[in-house]
Amino acid sequence: MLKGLSRAGLGDIGSDERFIALAGEYGFQTVDIDAKGLIDRNGLEGARKLLADGGVAIGSIGLSVEWRQSEEKFRAGLAKLAEEAAAAASLGVRNCCTYVLPATDYKAAHFAVIATRRLRTCAQILGAYGIRLGLEFVGPHHLRTAWANPFLWSMDETLDWIAAIGEPNVGLLFDAYHWYTNGHSVADIEALTPDQLVHVHINDAPDVPVEEARDNGRLYPGEGVIDLAGFLKALNAIGYKGSVTQEILSAEAPSASPESLLARSKAGFDKVYAAADLA
Amino acid sequence: MLKGLSRAGLGDIGSDERFIALAGEYGFQTVDIDAKGLIDRNGLEGARKLLADGGVAIGSIGLSVEWRQSEEKFRAGLAKLAEEAAAAASLGVRNCCTYVLPATDYKAAHFAVIATRRLRTCAQILGAYGIRLGLEFVGPHHLRTAWANPFLWSMDETLDWIAAIGEPNVGLLFDAYHWYTNGHSVADIEALTPDQLVHVHINDAPDVPVEEARDNGRLYPGEGVIDLAGFLKALNAIGYKGSVTQEILSAEAPSASPESLLARSKAGFDKVYAAADLA
């Protein structure tokens, strides 16, 4: 499993170019950035050189298509998605992810069937470039009532949705915080096959009742109460070989320097990987 | 468009064999019955002869698979579905239908994605035999709150669901009562293409506020307030060539003789077809 970083939790780390260099310096192997932007600014060879020099790969790009609102907005993003997928594929990226809010102001069943079709179309376009689509279920309880109607939030519900979408290249973005706030177990991970996992997020939770853990109240790995040793052990046991990418959402951006936040992140990874008997 | 009958509205008409004969006598062209049962009882050649002698074809079979409850019950019906589809295909049947209740006791979004997958599987099995799957949206308002959570009940919602299912052989079972109770218009029909219609039901509604029209309070065609002339004209204009099948759900089974109910049905069809300038 690769150690990865997203920008969330690193403060004002600056350009993607700087992010790549710093991630490599601190021993991380992947970064989640916009592949097309990197190529647009640096050329394909320039982008490849930046990644090679930093010693990192791109863990996942984000899905830019607006699949949650009007049909017009949805359609308007598809040509760009093809371009982004082409760019990502040219850098060897195999993953693209989006998150699923656990409630919606739309009628839930109707939104479910519309979103099923839209995400299938996104997966089909990504699939033409050998890229998978990861769906991130979102566990914090307060979000389940943040919109009018309950939608989907557990691992099983999301796997059922993936089956409804029905494309071979769709799987989970599996986030430790959502695993924890859903009350899922190590055995739930062990029941998966690695192809069901497109990407993994790691982070930690404060010592509050699980129902009170806020989505933007996340801690650095090893600083909280989530059983990250069990989480990582199980992922490794089932044969997951992709990125484990830090994502620390917080109410306020951290004010420390990027270097100190990277060092804190590295220390967190080292602690929890050691606890999981992983290198 | 073919004039068709279901058993609903004909009282105690007896065996399918008798139903076939009587339907033919009263000038109807299709009946909705169980094709496999007809063959099981009469042999393939016997079944073909009964239909030929009666001058009727089978308009649609019903989907016997239990797609609304547990996964075990769902799976248990798939082998039988293949057998029923094979039987139906051997009699030239091209349609199989099921209805969609407008509310559910399950979490609506989760049920939507599970049912999407299950109905897709049914459509795929039927498709192997050249048979289409028709989904009947159900309009009466009282049913929208008869279970805990709202599901899908309008034509547009159901077309969105059909797109989510994503198989070429899925379309609408289009029922005049549900068209009426949804407040849909003639223009809504004119916007369809005939391949979106798998089957059509005809019936009429009492002169009560549309919100109060009960699902089992249906009248014979021409005896109520639905604009069936507009309904039939629009279906014919878009090129629909399938069955228009009577389905009269009532709180109590009609007590008149089958023959008088058939005569009443025939009179109803004659009236509304004439009003629509159809033969």
Add this chain to the structure above:
Amino acid sequence: MLKGLSRAGLGDIGSDERFIALAGEYGFQTVDIDAKGLIDRNGLEGARKLLADGGVAIGSIGLSVEWRQSEEKFRAGLAKLAEEAAAAASLGVRNCCTYVLPATDYKAAHFAVIATRRLRTCAQILGAYGIRLGLEFVGPHHLRTAWANPFLWSMDETLDWIAAIGEPNVGLLFDAYHWYTNGHSVADIEALTPDQLVHVHINDAPDVPVEEARDNGRLYPGEGVIDLAGFLKALNAIGYKGSVTQEILSAEAPSASPESLLARSKAGFDKVYAAADLA
């Protein structure tokens, strides 16, 4: 059924803007042109006005994606396809077509499975914009051996391919010349449903043995030996309501003026429509 024109057979008719105006003048209802190009040059409102002023709609756009060669070329065309589909949809176009050569220098089975996947992806992108993909089978016998290995050339083979592609929005581009050179019958058309037809081409064949009819030896409708009355009657009988678009491929471009070629085309349509008892 709408009377339509492509550029093939009209000589040097000039810009699409002029083509639209002339088509309308000569009583045609659709033209096959590049929708995106029309919008790029005239703006969306300008393009709509040109079509409205000419009294014509766009019958079909052509599939620009290169699906017959390398994977790189294929992928390179997908973003453009999304843009072209968006443009076409904004002008109300519902059809996009490509042709299928009856032989290939690739290993036939391998090309078949690669092309199945690629055309499915094209259909999926088009489907996101409500546009159908029409596949034109190509009948002239000399082309069956023009490349090393036989591929697909008959209506039935192409329908089997469409089933393998498996998307709801794929159908036939049905060309009278290919119907004729395949030896297909009026009954073959009558066995279709209108949703299996995305687009129709009309033209005529010289009085030579059918095996010798060259792909670029086509005549104007009514000037040759194809039973176009039977062809049109059958299309109308099954409920086809789309365009019947002239496509005259010839070894040398006609030297007559566009106006005289349009008059000749109009006369041909009038003759064969009258023979088919159509307006």
Add this chain to the structure above:
Amino acid sequence: MLKGLSRAGLGDIGSDERFIALAGEYGFQTVDIDAKGLIDRNGLEGARKLLADGGVAIGSIGLSVEWRQSEEKFRAGLAKLAEEAAAAASLGVRNCCTYVLPATDYKAAHFAVIATRRLRTCAQILGAYGIRLGLEFVGPHHLRTAWANPFLWSMDETLDWIAAIGEPNVGLLFDAYHWYTNGHSVADIEALTPDQLVHVHINDAPDVPVEEARDNGRLYPGEGVIDLAGFLKALNAIGYKGSVTQEILSAEAPSASPESLLARSKAGFDKVYAAADLA
């Protein structure tokens, strides 16, 4: 990776019940047998007990549907497939396999598209029960010309076909003999992800030019020239965790006792697993 047996290479081993017991005695972990037959003869609980007592699981069932001939034969097998899948699922089986002959008497492209549709339908039915479909490419050169037209025989061609079939639950049955006779490399295995592998066959080849290796001229593992250490190491490295099942096709059934053939098989496995540094 589990050590598995098929009947091929074990001579006259008798009933499946005896096969289960003997496989367990000789240290094998899976057997390839007919799950439905085992249940039909022993009941579900009886079948489970036999497998538990033997200490073996079922590695894969065979696809009984006739997908290579007429549409009638194909359709006739689908109900049985649903029953077989239900039976297999009740015993925890997740795999069903079929082989692909490298040539065909049908027109190759047409057979390719028909078989694409048929195998998709099979995969869809199997998928409803959580079972995957494995396609075995067949490498021996003499078979490539054993029928009129070349079909598909390499790993890459078969992966392209799997993409054309387009269902999430279809992958390879990967046989060492076909890997060898295709001239595929260890790197070709390392480029796979484990979800692309449904099942694995192991066997060995005589020391003849690879073009002369006959399909029914296979040897027991470790008795021939295939680099089975490299084969097994690569499968293990990519995370394959399923069965490695012996299949020894020979011109004449071996005349030795099943016990001696089992001992020979066990010795072969021990040798090649040790060479691959596997337990």
